[in-house]
Amino acid sequence: MLSIGERIRYLRTANGLSMKELADIIGSNSAAISNYENNKNVPGGKIIILLSDCFRVSTDWILMGTTELKGPTTNKQSNVNESELTLASQINLLSKLEKRVVETVVREMIRTRHDQGEAQ
Template sequence: MDTGKRISSLRKKRGLNQEQLATELNVSPSTIAMWETNKRALKDESLTLLADFFNVSTDYLLGRTEDKENGPTLVAAHLDDDVSEEDMEDILKYIEFRKNNPLGKKK
């Protein structure tokens, strides 16, 4: 699903029409229409405004994840060359665990 469709879907789930959402976000109704049809790209400030309003991640709005609450989780920025095979196995197990149990995920 593209960004415009996600915005439209989230808006409809809230029971809002484009004019109501525009009022809530202090933008014009035509801006909402252009976002939803992908005729206007989202600026960073608009992206965060929408994410905050709908209580979803910016990664969800951009289609980078299907998880509305959390974007990708950075486990490690780099690994040292001297990591043992046993340590590497533990790291990989932890990564798999985090994938299945994201931080902040409500149960």
């Protein structure tokens, strides 16, 4: 299961925000965001509520990862399960080149599956 910090990092990166941008939105600073994401500090109730409102997720999801998202984390509908969130969090730790390799492999797998479906 993802930690609170990993869930915050996932939401921030999924929405294309830097730590500073998120900090500005919720009235904090980038050092605090970094400490939350690295599990050095746990955000207080006020910050949890601000994050929930910012990303349109429940406070329960941020705190426990146990409820579904209230709404999409981005402009697209999200049906992401916990293991997919963990994988996304791990992919975010890769270099840009490594991320491109992962993306290429996934796209090729999808293309191959699509091609095989047409052949049947």
